[in-house]
Amino acid sequence: MEQYQVSIIGSGLIGSAIGKVFAGQGYKVIFHDIDESKLSLLSSQGYKICRGMEEAVLSTGFSFICVPTPNTEGRFNSDHLGEACSQVVKILDSKDNYHVVAIKSTVLPGVIESLGLNLGKRNYGFCLNPEFLRSEAPEDDFRNSKFIVIGSFDKRASLTLKAFYEDFRERVGGKFEIVITDPKTAAMIKYACNSLLATKISFFNELYEV
Template sequence: MKLTVIGTGYLGATHAVCMAELGHEVLGVDISEERIEALRAGRVPFYEPGLAEKLSANLATGRLDFTTDIAAAARFADVHFLTVGTPQHSEGRSADLSQVHGAVTSLVRHMQGSHLIIGKSTVPVGTAADLQLMVSALAAPSTEIRIAWNPEFLREGHAIADTLHPDRIVAGVPGDDAGYAENILRDVYAATLAQGTPFIVTDLETAELVKGAANAFLATKISFINAIAEICDLSGGNVTDLARALGHDDRIGRKFLGAGLGFGGGCLPKDIRAFSARAEQLGATGIPALLGSVDDINLGQRRAVLDTVVRSFDGAVAGRRVTVLGAAFKPNSDDIRDSPGLFIAGSLARIGADVTVYDPQAMEPSKRVLPELTYAPTVYDALHPTEAVVLATEWREFIDLDPVEAACHVDRPLMIDGRNCLPARAWIDAGWDYRGIGRRY
């Protein structure tokens, strides 16, 4: 099939490459000339394991190309994936849909004949119906444009596998012509469906709600175990053992029961706020109350670790040396949006601490955001000669650190394990003052 992907940020670039990998002819479109030039040259503007190799391979086959010409996209295909950003609005918690409206308006102006626009961006419920009214009003005579919704469920660091081998495909189709959109989506994902991937057909509203509900549930689970970790700290319990015991209950499961600094990134925080804001607009009360507490607990985890660092210096942090290991919000990514590690690093610097940061992939974006910090070239350079270490991102490089060797580089062996990912007993035996989240060992 011939497909376009409108928007080549993280979601769009990944989707374009993976659709070409499935054998389709794909044209990616963006207003950023710099981004398009990079992609056409085989350079991915962000870090995602394996994506650069697949980008280059599919460019070489001729199945994949990129352009800034939206008119060319309208001529190239009659199936268009919408993958532009929906950031949090600058004046509140709701989603900013300006990129969605702008991209659709630009595309529709050049359309002739019959087209299907398939939304993948995370949007408030009701957006697809509004877009259908908008495109119907803008479409040229004898041009028919339908809207469908196919939410994405990508995890940064696993985006290729999540696109090519998803655990489900959700197809939100319009009620007046559901078969048309469903058949096209089945054709797009034919190779994936042949692997036995569940294909769930819903109305537009349900498809829009699925992604927000999934993120809300995951965020709630993460904040729940962090709230339990607080009780463990106060009572002497061990949240790691507790989570392991909970995880054997198949009604609960072990995933996302890792206590720590909480969630960050460009999706989960803004998506749960937008989901809550939309629920509030609709008159719902349960979700806004629940997700308000989830958000508060999540942000409180960062402040709690920050307070632990300050207390370790008896409140006098000015001039004290602190190392933060991890700037990306999660491993296998260079995404620093809403990064817990950078929140702590920046907060400590603002109260006078001498802060050094090291991350295997996120150094350059971090320098652009917080140039006042010191950035070390290696993990051991970052440790020498610090007085407190905060492990903020569970990179394998940090998990595999030798605590004995690491102790040789520091002035004071204090390790605040913000991800509960280190073998605590080994670090304690090596002479470290080890402090986890809801666990002492």
């Protein structure tokens, strides 16, 4: 199996969960975050951390961006995402080897295009790769994923990320389907799943009150 190298940009609940699962399957994983307490905790658990984003990105072939996009007044705030992506692009402009950036952060349809991340470059490409993890058991959910969604207009980026997940599926003994689509559809799939979950929770809460 190929020795993939992965950087996690944003090591909160989602980033730390997927990074730990990747590391547990033998991938080389580097965690980055602006929150020192998160990095200190990961370091104490034996994981490799990197306080500088440049080192994390340049020493890996895949970067998973998991920065928060808080939902305020019914809209996801993508300011942190835009800043992180801007920094990553500046770093990748000086890198020769091909690099895939997978955005795990939750976004509304059209955000990828508005950030100017829809066009592939010579040495890197962006994909929207939404997560479907419960906060109660994110590592188990990721390890036992039912499907993986990859949204990109860049064929090379989407196929490279697909190959990565095929390798991951083999390592975990999974049976999940890998869906390749465009960024807007990928965002809509995530949004629809969130809405369905909210509806289920509301329904069961009403039953509980009966």
